[in-house]
Amino acid sequence: MATQQLPPSGAKTPAKLVATRGRAEAKEARSGRLFVAPFLIMFTVVFLIPMIVAIRQSFFTKKAAGGGLFGGGEAVDVFVGLENYAAVVTDTRFWAGIGRVVGYAAFQIPVMILMALALALVLDSFLTRHVTIYRLGFFLPYAVPGIVAAMVWMYMYTPEISPIVKGLSALGLDVNFMGENMILLSMANMTTWTFTGYNMLIFLAALQAIPHDLYEAARLDGATGFQVTTKIKVPMVRGAALLTVLLSIIGTIQLFNEPTVMATVNPWMGNDYTPMMMAYNTMLGQISPGGDGPASAISIVMALIAGGLAVVYALLQRKKD
């Protein structure tokens, strides 16, 4: 972290010394900036400029210039103030989408995080051998691209070919994974399948960083294995839990791949099932009002909601400590 200054070589007068140090500092600053510059330029192109453009665009809408008899003519950007935002926040489709995503997250994130934590605790205990096999096996779904995972599960939900549906119906249970009441759960399963192993590895890494002296001390004090787990291990991985939940909230707000794949066989889901789908289809003009302005406004409102949720969660977590 701290960069040390070169010790002045040889005896120098204080004035000379300051000058040398000043020059060395300037050189150091220049080199530092040069090394960080390529990334910063790319970061500006990919993060900052689009954000600024999105904020600007969100105040504009494409409208026909209106010269022609039928209101035709060249489409031009017209400043509309907060009209796009008003359209988003009063749009019931948007809030329905937010509602689905929030409901989905409220169920899926706890299930996934608790499962990941439980698996990590078991693998970190003396309960099992062959930890490597489980670790790899649980993590393997993460190597499957989200869109491919969604396609695979979608086929596995399709009644005619699904071994699960067939198996369940042989047991007398008829489950329609694509039904309106089930589809959020079905998609939650896709996400859980893909990301549990990833989160488990984060927990496992945090568990392995706990100094083992703590366990020994607890043992000497007469703690059982269960107490070591609940009183030492779980509290010590709170930082990792915060990280995984925050990443999951950020991931969920962008929910797009799974519903997009599911919508190809379930047309009733429409093109605005989640806010991200709505933003995408608004951009393409498949939802009215469409185009840059309204799509930017949706993205910005979503970013604000995501940021708000993340901040609220982080604050709640901090208050507990």
Place this chain on the structure above:
Amino acid sequence: MTSALVDEAASTSGQVTRVSKKNRLLNGKPYRPSVDGIPTKSMMPSTTARTLTLVVLVGVLIYFLAPIFWVLVSASKSNSELISSSGFWFADIQYAQNYAKLLEWTQGDFWRWVINSVFYSTTAGVVGTLISVAAGYSLAKFRFRERGATLGFIMAGMLMPVALLTIPLYIVFNSVGLTNTIWAVLIPSCVSPFGVFLGRVYAESSVPTELLEAARLDGASEARIFFTVVLRLLAPAMVTIFLFIFVGTWNNFLLPLMMLNDSSLKPVTLGLYGMMSYFNPQKGAVMLGALLSVLPLIILFLGLQRYWQSGLAAGAVKS
């Protein structure tokens, strides 16, 4: 590879508890020497607990691996067999027919898509790793006025929902005419705030300032120090960052979906989705395509899992 895994399992999990025949007291009774990482006999869980754990863990393992196995099986079947035969076992194996159908449906573009994915992911991985490591090194080892602000920006970028940026990015790229070119996928994929974070953490802990000073006293230029000394020291971090960017690029769907129209530019994820959504295809052929598109990643994961773990560890422990 296998033996390395076994070694690692033995050293990290500490589950090797066999009593060696040599470990006997003078009176002939066996004893177990205490070994670091292995619990004393009194702390060993009961056999019941271990058996129960085994059952649960194997059950969970089946949940995670069954869909992958199912893809392997389904990719060998025709549509009618998918319906008529048992879902979890092979019937009449038709990989060749499905492969021919896959190429036919994609009009020969399938391997082009795979090559595109390899190209996008590798290029973004190499460029992204270099600029991330350089930035991380700078933020760890150099002092300049804007350093704190830069760091803050990049950390904020880590928490930015990237999908939300895709639409604004499309607007920008569209206005400068970059959409439907390889740049539209490559440029955004190179930028990884997480890579900078990781590079900084590694540079802080594994590049000794004394070494840099010694090289400077020897008259080496900063560029030379970076390329010959620093990059070598940061090699493990670079593999990790490369993997993260590679996989992130390979798995990205929304970005190419927005940016690309041209079938010859598509990565394999986008190609498969198009194939699935536009036609009512031979499902076995789609599954074969899915399988072939995932194999490179799985091989990469299994081969380099050590690096993944160290990257995740840095994220979990140091943030």
